[in-house]
Amino acid sequence: MIQYALKCAEGHSFDSWFQSAEAFDKLSASGMISCAVCGGGKVEKAIMAPRVSAPREARGPLTQPASPAEQALAELRRRIEKTSDYVGADFVTEARAMHEGEAPERSIHGEARLDEARKLLEDGVPVAPLPFLPNRKTN
Template identity: 60%
Template sequence: MIQYALKCSHGHGFDSWFQSAAAYDKLRAAGMVVCAICGDQHVEKAVMTPRVRPARNAVDTPKSPPEPQGEAVPLNVPRNAAEHALAELRKRVEDNSDYVGREFASEARKMHLGDAPARAIYGEAKLDEARALVEDGVPVAPLPFVPNRKAN
C-alpha cells in the first residue's frame, strides 16, 4: 500500500491510499481518481514528505526532556479547570460515600431490593455487572476516575 498526497486543479488537497504506484497510474488514466472535495478529475500528486521508519535494529537515542517553564508542578496536582473539577468531584464522592470496592454490584443490588439500608456507595464493577445493574433498573453511574483502592 502507498499513500499519496493529491491536489486537484481547484487547489483542494487530500490524501488517498493505493495498492501500488502502478495502481495509482492505472486508476488515474481511467479517470477514477477524483478530488474528494469537489469531484474534479484533474488530479495530480502533490509534494509530500516521505515517512521513513528507523531500522529495526537502530538504537534509539534518548531525547532530552523539554525545558520546564516556570516552577515544576507535581503530576498529582491539578493544572487546569477540568482537572480541578475532577479533583473536587473525587473529594466529594470519597467524603460522602462508602467505598465498597469490588462488592459494588452486589451492594447496589441489595440496596435496590431493600435487603440493605440505602446509602451512597462507590466502588468497582466489571462491565457485565454494571450492564446487568442498568438493565435491572438499579440507578448507577460511572465515575470519571478510578477509585483509590483502600485496604480493608
Template identity: 55%
Template sequence: MIRYTLKCAQGHGFESWFQNAAAFDTLAAGGHVSCPECGSTEVEKSLMAPRVTTSEAARAAAATPEGERDRKIAELKAKVESEFDYVGSSFVAEARKMHEGETPHRGIYGEANPKEAFSLLEDGIPVAPLPFLPTRKAN
C-alpha cells in the same frame, strides 16, 4: 517516575518514562531500552531541560477548558471519596441489596465490569461510571 529524552545510535530521538535513574541505567545496560523507530538498543540520554511550572503558568493552565474539567473532576473525586463508602469488588452485590431493601440506602462506589453495570441498569438500579480512578485503586 522520571521522563527522559533519549537518542539511539542512528540519531532517532524519543522519550520514555522510568521508575528512577537507576532503573534506566539497569534497563539500558541490559539492552531492554530500544528505539521505537529502528529497534536499536544502543540508547543514551539526550540533553533535556527540566520541566518547571510557575504559579502564573499553573493559573493559566487552570483557566483552559481542560484545566476547568480537571478541577471539577478533582472536586468530584474529593466529594465521592469523603462522603461515599468504598465497597470495592462488592459493588454489584451491595447495589442490589440496597435496591431490594436488604440494606439501607447510602452512597457507594467500587468496581463493576461493563456487563455487570448494564445488568444493574436493566434492573432499574441507577449506576454511572466515575471519571477518575479511586485512590484506593491507584496502586
C-alpha cells in the same frame, strides 16, 4: 529523534528535527540543510538549553491539577470519596441489595465489570460510571 535550534549565516533562527545527531552531521556535511526562512545553505547549530522534564515526584502528585477541567474532576473525586462509602469489588452486590431493600440505602462507590454494570442498569438499579478510577483502599 532530536531537535536542534539552528541559525543561518543571515542570522535567521529556526528549529528542526533530525533522526539522530549523526544524521544532522551527515546532512550538514553534504549541504542538504537550508534555512527555513531564507533558503540559505550555510546553517549551523545554535546554542540551546536542553529540555529536561522533572521527575514525576518533583512535579507533585497528580491530585494537583492545572486546568479547570482537572480541577473540577479532582473536586468531584474529593466530594464522592468524602460523602460515600468505598465498597470495592462488592459494589454490585451492595447496589443490588440496597435496590431490593435488603440493605439500608447509602451512597457507595466501588468497582464493577462492564457486563455487571449493564445488568444493574437493565434491572433498574441506578448506577453511573465515575470519570476516574477509585483509590483502592486496603484494610
